[in-house]
Amino acid sequence: MVRFKKPVFSMLTALMAVAMIAGCSNSGGNKDNGNAASNSSSTSSDNSASKEIVKLTAAFPGQESPGQKNALNAINEKLKADGLNIEVDIKYLDDYWQKLALNIAGGTVYDVAWAHSSTLSDLAAKKVYQPIDDALKEQGSDLVASTPDYVLKGGQIQGKQYALPRAIPMTGFNNVYNIRGDLREKYGVPKITTIEGLEAYFDAIAKNEPNMVPFGGYNFQELFPLYANYYFPIGDGGAYPVYIDPADSSYTVKSFLDSDAFAQVIAKKKEWKDKGWLNTDTKLDIEGGFDNGKVAALAANIFRASERIDTVTKNVPGGKVETVYLEPQKRYIFSAGDNMLAVPSTSKHANEAVALINWIKKDQANYDLWSYGAEGVNYKLVDGAVDVSGIADNDQYNMNVWMWNDLRLARFSTNYPKEDIEALKKWDDSSEVTPFVGFTLDQSKIKSQISNIQAIMGEYITNLGLSVTDYNKVKDEMMSKLQDAGLQDVIDETQKQINDYVAAQKK
Template sequence: MHFWRKGLAVAATAVCATTLAACGNGSSSDGGSSSGKVVVTMYRPGDPLDNQTEMMKIVNKEIQKTYPKIELQIKPISWGDYSSKFNVMLASGEPFDLAFAQDYVAASQKGAYADMTELIQKYAKKAYNEVDPAYWKGVKVDGKIYGFPTNANVFSQELFVFNGTYTKKYNIDVSGVTSLQSATDAMAQFHKADKSVTPMAIVSGYRAPTPGWEYPLSNGYPFVIDESGKDTKVQNPYNLAVMRKNLATLHDWYEKGYIPRDAATSTTQYTLGDDTWFGRIETNGPFDYGNTALLGARGGKPLESAVIAKPFKKTSDTQMAMYAISKSSKHKKEAMQVLNAINTNKKIINTMVWGIEGKQWEFTDKANGKIKTLKGYNDKTHYGAWMTGNNKNLYTLDTVTAAQIKERDEAIKNTPESATLGFTPSLTKYKTELTNIANVMSKYINVINTGTGDPVPTIEKMNAELKTAGWDKVRDELQKQYDDFRADK
């Protein structure tokens, strides 16, 4: 579940729930004695956990059952500092063993991360076999693997979420919503009934839905490719009929007061648990068990949701949370063995994600892996499942039913792969143009996507500047690379 899909750091810190969407924190480096052991360091974004010492004693005891000479030491860096500090580490060549990967494709192509392809087969074959095959397609860079993915939401789907407190209070029927356009009546009805609450929670960083299209360079750059494979041309999303239709709807909502007047610059946090909003866009995946994660983040308050885009297994989801080994690491073998342990040992993953048994959680049905959280469970006592390890090895809350688990597995099995899965463009030939394009987008992207500006004339101005910035050159190179990718499949 990701608020506005604004970027990994923002998505991770927007809301906290008790399942895959739960926000994880880092940990203290205090992992006990390292005498006689190979200490494997792992950098993660987040703050130190309150129960870190006890947690690491359990984790290392489990690791050492299989690898007696290894000790894991986790080093946290706050979410706000992680990207910048980690990039400094990469640029300076500071050695580390494992780290939550940033700028995965670019860093891999620059040689910052170790090639894991053979290491995985030698030292983490079991963990490899338990990961959905789509991940291994999606994380390859130039045919090699440089990051071990977290087996979790291999696909995500975009949802229109409504505040259930208000749909009930004002008797607003949202059962027929399947798109932005079909939500207009609900927006109008709510705005008429209650002028004190924001109808549509949109702020700076929001991106309008482009169902069926994937951004090979992130949604900050105006390039998309059809996920179904029916259209094989690299396109400008702002010229697509589906995008312009959604932008026109958003602009209409803005003009009618359904979207905040300062949306293009606002950093307001419309927290899920607060009743400061009526509608919003969220994403979820199979390990969120329908609305379970959203309800957890909302503190149990009611909500209603509708899927507004068909899901695909795509590259961006497979690369959402990965761990890389530094090319300069002196313990590559041991680092891979740690990843194998985390991703295959149930006691390790459940201790890291749920906390200490008896303090943060307890079994309600041990035979079936059902648990409930205790008063001691909070954001400072566990890591986020979405960025820790194989989610199929996690115990589930006793509120998650067998039917939901079956639905999860069937959805993962039946969701198609995007035609672009595994397409990771090389950026070396158009760095200058990308910088120029980024500068143009910084002027227009929030104005357009929040509905603030009239989309047609604003896009025309933007497109003229994009052409000068080198959009055609980048498009042509991306097209060539994508054609080569398709030919090799």
């Protein structure tokens, strides 16, 4: 799940819009406590004073927070003090994916932008982003040295680095639920790791909280660990046309939407709907409902509980947020990237953009300033945790840390339990790293087929996830459309590239 959540059909619509305008397009964790950077961007302050300041613009989703201006002033002052001739400004875009691509196609200059693994290959092919290998060599020495190789691979396409992924736990990172831990405890449900435990929680909410929605949303990929513990090389948010079972040593690429696993997932959602646990109202604000005590469970990612805890604590006295992962028979790491930072193709300052990202991840002080603002102004540091209670409204600063989060540097709210933080740090310890990590499908030969397939999936996925469409009644029709759209071409090309990539990893 992308942290900046949009419905699947909105994502697909945006990608189709990107395709239409593509022809117009112009072509951390090194905690060294402030030691001098080893890259060429870190010149002395005396030298930097004589150089012209390079002004960078970052494009991010969301809205500007009241404390941003003052926080950016503090960031820019520290950049200057550290010898980087850089000033940063942030532009927030609504309808992010479509606006980003349209603006870049029209020549708007952005130097840093949020990227995501689900769209990276497609947007890189459409010249929305540019490769940054040379910039990394010149300005990213700290970043490269402190980032695991498999994480860097998450931002690569055909061996070229197009983006820098955040470094977070990767096992099932988009396949979890957020639930109300206080309600789980209240109704005597043990810590949840199984489908039986989750359903006991839903049942308790339905019986005891008549004004709450037990579970909301069309999402179903949180059930994948149980039924479809697979690697999906194409798509996002459950809209996956093909899959590879890591337990299959041949790594055969297969169709997903007509698989037994997909049928089981959809059947489980229908069962929840029939029992009154699943809300099917598409107008319901699921995220806001959970944060305000109206929804008891929703789809999430591994970091989402830590990000929303302050809001829930404020809105729901005594409220606790827990992460639920339905444990599979075996834990796998399929990829090393979801949210990332990239350099748009219109930027003439790739070196400086990479130098900025390198600076953010270079040490704790930089990361804290960029991510949380000025200590004592935008937040308080209490026993190593971020406390925003008592911060004046005009000093509230939200820089959407989820875009670049780094578990090695991340701070958490004082409201987030320390045992949950320790669990995050150990999350991947028992997981097997699959050979698919770092694989990015080159879609150039099957671009039109994928576009058509995504459009067809957009017709069905949301309604299937809400169980307002009977899977058995639409399966044949849906699969016929997908086959006509070129599904077999996609399977064949994906298989060829997977075979080549896996073979290369063994050399």
